[in-house]
Amino acid sequence: MAEGEQKIALLAGASGFVGNLTLDVLLDSADVSRVFAVTRRPLGREHPRLANRIIRFEQIESQLKGLTCHVALCCLGTTIRQAGSEEAFRQVDVDAVLAFARTARAAQAQRLVVVSSVGADPGSKNFYLRTKGEMEQALTGVGFPSLDILQPSALLGWRGEIRPLELAATAIMPLVNPFLTGKREPFRGIPARTVAAAMVGVTRSGRRGLQRYTYSAIQALSRIKPARLVK
DSSP states (O other): OOOOOOOOEEEEESSSSSHHHHHHHHTOOOTEEEEEEEEESSSOOOOTTTEEEEOOOOHHHHHHTTOSSSSSOOOOOOOHHHHHHHHHHIIIHHHHHHHHHHHHHHHTTTTEEEEOOTTTTOOOOOOOHHHHHHHHOOOTSSSSSSSEOOSSSSSSSSSSSSOOHHHHHHHHHHHHHHGOGGGGGGGOOOEHHHHHHHHHGGGSOOOOEEEEEOOHHHHHHHTTTOOOOOO
């Protein structure tokens, strides 16, 4: 699509921490004409440009057949504690992400933006980082002309649920961040709102191919504003 034209966005994970904030940014963006938010349960919010599609991710490809969009944004993710097992974790962070990606590509999306993690590596000994790396690796085979992978470290902000480690990170990371410089900069904690703004900002970047972004690049993407709309 041409720069300055409004786009239709397909969003997964809108009920989550980053996903909910990303939905806010999308609905507040003049260059987004429609947002299809796919969730397991109703979001419970109304907006003239929002269409909340309730789906089962195991059946997403058939349930969204016929839908079209320009860009897709994926904020799906869980924790092993929430999921209950490593297998259940993979079902969300790999299987559901890939099912969404295939659905978005079938819907003619030219760009996929996904939240991963700093340090993601399919060869890592750490289960979480290895799983994120395997997810990234699998996404490269889906066939998007543009694939943007955001790799934040600790997400700062207040969730609806209390997670002790993340509460500690939100309090401590702003004090630690100035000491994380050079090669350690990607491990700086970053506000979830900044990541959400970057998710939408990268859809305006015009970059093609596979791109990965860590702390400083995510900060820069969050500041990209919409081009003047074509009338």
